[in-house]
Amino acid sequence: xxxxxxxxxxxxxxxxxxxxxxxxxxxxxxxxxxxxxxxxxxxxxxxxxxxxxxxxxxxxxxxxxxxxxxxxxxxxxxxxxxxxxxxxxxxxxxxxxxxxxxxxxxxxxxxxxxxxxxxxxxxxxxxxxxxxxxxxxxxxxxxxxxxxxxxxxxxxxxxxxxxxxxxxxxxxxxxxxxxxxxxxxxxxxxxxxxxxxxxxxxxxxxxxxxxxxxxxxxxxxxxxxxxxxxxxxxxxxxxxxxxxxxxxxxxxxxxxxxxxxxxxxxxxxxxxxxxxxxxxxxxxxxxxxxxxxxxxxxxxxxxxxxxxxxxxxxxxxxxxxxxxxxxxxxxxxxxxxxxxxxxxxxxxxxxxxxxxxxxxxxxxxxxxxxxxxxxxxxxxxxxxxxxxxxxxxxxxxxxxxx
Amino acid sequence: xxxxxxxxxxxxxxxxxxxxxxxxxxxxxxxxxxxxxxxxxxxxxxxxxxxxxxxxxxxxxxxxxxxxxxxxxxxxxxxxxxxxxxxxxxxxxxxxxxxx
Ligand SMILES: [Zn+2]
Ligand SMILES: [Zn+2]
Numbered sequence: 333x334x335x336x337x338x339x340x341x342x343x344x345x346x347x348x349x350x351x352x353x354x355x356x357x358x359x360x361x362x363x364x365x366x367x368x369x370x371x372x373x374x375x376x377x378x379x380x381x382x383x384x385x386x387x388x389x390x391x392x393x394x395x396x397x398x399x400x401x402x403x404x405x406x407x408x409x410x411x412x413x414x415x416x417x418x419x420x421x422x423x424x425x426x427x428x429x430x431x432x433x434x435x436x437x438x439x440x441x442x443x444x445x446x447x448x449x450x451x452x453x454x455x456x457x458x459x460x461x462x463x464x465x466x467x468x469x470x471x472x473x474x475x476x477x478x479x480x481x482x483x484x485x486x487x488x489x490x491x492x493x494x495x496x497x498x499x500x501x502x503x504x505x506x507x508x509x510x511x512x513x514x515x516x517x518x519x520x521x522x523x524x525x526x527x528x529x530x531x532x533x534x535x536x537x538x539x540x541x542x543x544x545x546x547x548x549x550x551x552x553x554x555x556x557x558x559x560x561x562x563x564x565x566x567x568x569x570x571x572x573x574x575x576x577x578x579x580x581x582x583x584x585x586x587x588x589x590x591x592x593x594x595x596x597x598x599x600x601x602x603x604x605x606x607x608x609x610x611x612x613x614x615x616x617x618x619x620x621x622x623x624x625x626x627x628x629x630x631x632x633x634x635x636x637x638x639x640x641x642x643x644x645x646x647x648x649x650x651x652x653x654x655x656x657x658x659x660x661x662x663x664x665x666x667x668x669x670x671x672x673x674x675x676x677x678x679x680x681x682x683x684x685x686x687x688x689x690x691x692x693x694x695x696x697x698x699x700x701x702x703x704x705x706x707x708x709x710x711x712x713x714x715x716x717x718x719x720x721x722x723x724x725x726x727x728x729x730x731x732x733x734x
Numbered sequence: 735x736x737x738x739x740x741x742x743x744x745x746x747x748x749x750x751x752x753x754x755x756x757x758x759x760x761x762x763x764x765x766x767x768x769x770x771x772x773x774x775x776x777x778x779x780x781x782x783x784x785x786x787x788x789x790x791x792x793x794x795x796x797x798x799x800x801x802x803x804x805x806x807x808x809x810x811x812x813x814x815x816x817x818x819x820x821x822x823x824x825x826x827x828x829x830x831x832x833x834x
Contacts, residue, residue, distance in 0.1 A: 355810055370807045381806065416746060416830055602746055602801055602830040603808070611756075614747030614829075616786075639798040 371603055374642075381607055388596075388604045392424045393435065395579065396592050402547055404438035409545040410473070411536060412443050414464065417551035417593050419612040420601040422471045424592075442543055443473045445498075446535065448480035450507035451618055457503050463613040465498040478539065481507045484514055484531050490538050519733040521625035526567065526730050530669050540587045552591045553598060558648040559634040563627050568726040571672045574655040583671045594649070667724035669731065674724055737761040738769055740819060742778065743826035748800060751790055752782055762819070771802065771825065772815030789831075801828040 355375050362369045362380035364387070369378035379387065402408060410425065412418050428437035445464050449457050461477070468475045477498045483490065495501060504510065515524050540548050552560075557577045564573040575581050581589035593601070605612065622632035637644045657673070664673040696714070698707050723731055742758045749756045762769055762777065772794060779791055790797060795815050802809035803826040804817060819825070 360811070369811055372808055372810050375810070378811065598799075598830045599801060602828055606745065606801075606803065606826070606828055607806075611745050612747070614750055616747075616750050635799075 373597075373600065385604065385607055388600055389424065389427070391595065392592060393428070395595060396590075398579075401580065401588060401590070402439045406439045406547060407543065407545040408439050408441050408547045408549055409536070409540045409543060410441045410443045411548055411550045412445050412464070412468065412475075413551050414460070414613050414615075415551075416598060416602040416605050416612055417553055417596070419467065419610050420596075420604050421549065421551045421593060422468070422473070423605070423608055423610060426471045426473070439547075441473055441549075442545060443468050443471075443475040444536075444539055444543075445475065445477050446480050446532070447477060447501050447503070448532075449615075450481050450511055452615070454503045454505050456615060460613060460615055461498045461501060461503075467613055476539070476543065477501050478535065479503070480528075480532070480535070481511045483535050484511050484528070487531070487534070490535075490542060494539065494542065514734070516733045519730075522567070522627065523730050523733050525625050525627045526726075527734065530727075530730075533670070536589075537584050537587050546587060548587060548589045550589060550591050551593050553593055553596055553601075554645050554649050555598065555634055555638055557591070557594055557652065558637075558645050559627075559630045561648060561652045562634065563630045566626055566630065568729065569670070569672075569724075571657075571661075571675065571724060572670055572726070573652060574657050575672065577649065577652040577655075583666075667727050669723060669727040672724050736764050738764055738819065738821055740822065741824045742774075742782070743824060744828075745826060746801075746829040747831065748790070748827045748829035751785055753784055758782060769819040770815060771804070771809065771817045771819065774819060774825065775815070789829075790827075796827065799829065799831045801830060802826070803828065 355372065357372070357376060357378055360369065360378065361367065362378055362383050364383035365380060367380045370381040371379045371384045373379065396402070410421065412422065422443070425437060425441050428435075429441075431437070445461075445468070447457065447461060449460060452460075465475075465477075475496065477495045477500075478490075478493050479501050481504075482493045482502055486493070511528075512524070515527050519527075536548055540546075560576045561573055564570065564576050569576075575583045577594075579591055579594055581591075583589075620628055622628050634645065634648075637648075658675070661673040661675055664676065666673055693711055696711060699710065702710065722728070739759070739761045742760055744752050744756055744758075752758070760781075762774070775791060775794075775796060779787055783790060788797070790800070792798065796802060802814070804812055805824055809817060
């Protein structure tokens with residue numbers, strides 16, 4: 333769209349952002365034990381293999397310990413996803429549970445895998461499921477499988493979609509079409525992805541309740557959080573942003589979402605897996621067009637940042653950390669879709685409300701018996717009554733497509 | 735010695751581009767100049783890579799998001815593409831690109 337001047341801006345930016353920093357070591361030895369290093373993090377912190385593994389585990393424990401929310405014997409739902417972060421999370425938990433020292437993990441993980449690869453062939457999806465099952469069995473956790481498509485089509489029936497045996501998961505070749513039937517035809521990919529995100533959040537919370545878990549652990553990394561933050565903001569979900577990115581998401585009263593990997597980079601977790609001889613389940617993803625939706629675009633934008641300006645990711649996350657929930661709204665009724673507290677209706681109209689107002693006003697017939705002044709007072713009164721907020725701003729934009 | 739024997743490994747999903755095979759013992763033909771990892775990347779592309787070269791190579795190096803280990807050591811500690819390959823080195827390429 334506005335391509336004029338973009339080049340100039342690029343050059344300007346280069347002055348201020350640090351581009352792909354070169355390796356800069358004070359000393360070429362492990363910073364803990366001074367032996368020969370095997371890994372360098374952030375281009376300047378060298379570690380030997382054993383100190384690297386120790387410090388990675390320590391970082392995980394420290395982040396968990398800081399939240400101090402999970403108590404011994406609490407059930408925790410582990411939202412397992414395919415990839416290095418998911419596999420690393422399972423290994424952190426397994427090795428923490430197997431400890432015999434006082435640092436032993438004392439809560440009870442229950443792993444959940446949501447089968448949502450409906451764009452792949454049925455054979456590929458079965459292959460993935462089988463291997464995910466093998467992986468979870470290897471770590472010896474109780475686990476449950478749910479088909480995302482089945483849930484979206486029949487959300488009221490969660491119990492019957494929840495299987496301990498992965499072979500009971502229903503897989504149809506037409507699933508990609510089936511799932512799109514819940515959104516109206518004309519909606520674009522951005523709306524579709526937003527709607528599915530709402531379903532995913534709902535599914536997680538409901539499954540946690542079904543399995544008596546007060547907590548959910550996700551495998552989100554800093555980079556996922558940064559792209560979620562920018563997506564939320566660009567979709568008018570400013571009020572979701574603070575919930576979406578924190579270590580702890582308290583949006584739901586009964587279930588708390590915790591993101592114990594948010595301070596890790598993908599490199600740390602991939603190497604942690606390699607040094608522990610763990611190889612995550614893998615499959616070739618269909619390549620996605622980054623320009624087909626706001627979410628895909630933000631994902632591309634953030635991964636490009638990660639490559640060219642890696643330090644900006646933590647800047648985005650840290651900026652996001654400063655966002656907080658408006659205390660005035662905290663106790664308000666919640667948006668039924670995304671569960672953020674609804675904002676108060678103001679006396680002053682925001683830009684969204686002003687647009688609604690002018691649309692609404694132009695469809696009203698004036699009462700000719702009233703003076704002009706009375707007419708406008710009445711118009712305002714009626715408008716206030718019609719715009720009782722039922723959904724937050726962003727959800728009110730997508731609810732029509734459901 | 736007329737050949738340079740090494741082991742090439744793939745992991746984290748990178749193996750999918752190579753017939754799903756994780757370990758490839760190979761012998762590189764000796765040339766006048768030393769073999770660098772930068773040369774090896776193109777040799778792999780011509781000799782081992784089965785599909786989607788864009789998922790493995792970008793410009794003169796591996797695609798960002800692929801980690802390289804030389805004998806269990808981060809290649810960033812040994813000058814990345816400029817590292818001179820030694821006999822019996824084990825060079826491993828780990829994809830970190832997010833799965834589903
Ligand atoms: Zn050390
Ligand atoms: Zn909402």
